[in-house]
Amino acid sequence: MLTRYNNKTIYSGTGRRKKSIARVQLIPGSGKLIINGLPGESYLQFSPNYLRISCTPLNILGLDKEYDIYVKTRGGGLTGQADAIRLGLARALCNINLENRMMLKSEGLLRRDARIKERKKYGLRKARKAPQYSKR
Template identity: 80%
Template sequence: MSNNLNNHPIKYLGTGRRKRSIARVQLTPGSGKLIINGISGESYLQFSPNYLRISFAPLTMLGLNKEYNIYVKAQGGGLTGQADAIRLGVARALCIINPENRTILKSEGMLTRDARIKERKKYGLRKARKAPQYSKR
């Protein structure tokens, strides 16, 4: 079960970010469990098949669904941002496991950080771009 002298299982780390979310992902050889912040992934992501599909996408693409357990520390943002952050973290960890995975994942856009974030509010406006109503008279 353990490979090195300190009796620790092998861990592959990857960090994913999206909007305001940060996911620190650990991949360990296992049976395909997803644990997010100490809770099962299904209940944390509210049993949403879409969020679960997004989170497992890199493993599914490489056919490694039941090969690794995913342990995640997620913080910030909402479930959409966290699911996308988990996907990026898993993809980065898979590149560490086998550098040949990189070409497959990169061609599918799994290693691209989505840089879209909320635009800051400007002074004189109600939001980033919404202006107060204009009155001619």
């Protein structure tokens, strides 16, 4: 989605993973990452893996320092949120230029990971864990 605010163009995308939802906004700028009002490094606990996962679409397209990323995320844990940010960022980059879509799609960054927690079944302790069997 494309909106304008203070004569700046804002590109947005939504990403989901497990219970996490991330709303990503791209604004032309210097390349800073802000997640829920905090710098991205501190929000993701200075984990290089989470930072790498979150910014993968920008790295693939070579747009590392061209856009500021503002993210509102909630639900789940850091792994799900990092993956949700990656999907939302990829979708926002597709709104900027349709040629970006082909590169991101070939890398598999536009595919939503549909694996979620399986529901608990009655008679079982968890989704699949059965009570211990006792022969006598």
